[in-house]
């Protein structure tokens with residue numbers, strides 16, 4: 001009896017633990033949110049989402065981008081070709097914007113304070 005309870009508790013921990021792990025992997029590597037809600041970028045350690053991931057956009061289809069600064073310093077988010085510039089986002093603040101492009105291409109997004117280390121690609125495809 002007691003052994004069964006312990007086994008059930010142990011299995012519960014394993015299930016919850018692996019779900020938690022999967023959630024973390026998804027939040028880091030798959031920045032596309034479900035239901036077409038857009039993309040979440042968090043700024044931390046002078047990176048966007050740890051790896052500065054590619055952002056995929058469809059031509060003529062606006063994509064909402066929510067940006068959260070989880071760092072201890074200010075950053076911004078700029079896409080020159082799309083005239084997107086959030087201005088400085090302070091630690092703990094967030095900002096939402098929409099990007100849209102009417103032609104295919106690869107665009108650069110970056111932080112003007114940390115160009116080179118804090119930048120990635122926006123891939124626009126039909």
Ligand SMILES: [Cu+2]
Pocket residue numbers: 046074075076111112113114118
């Ligand atoms: Cu920055």
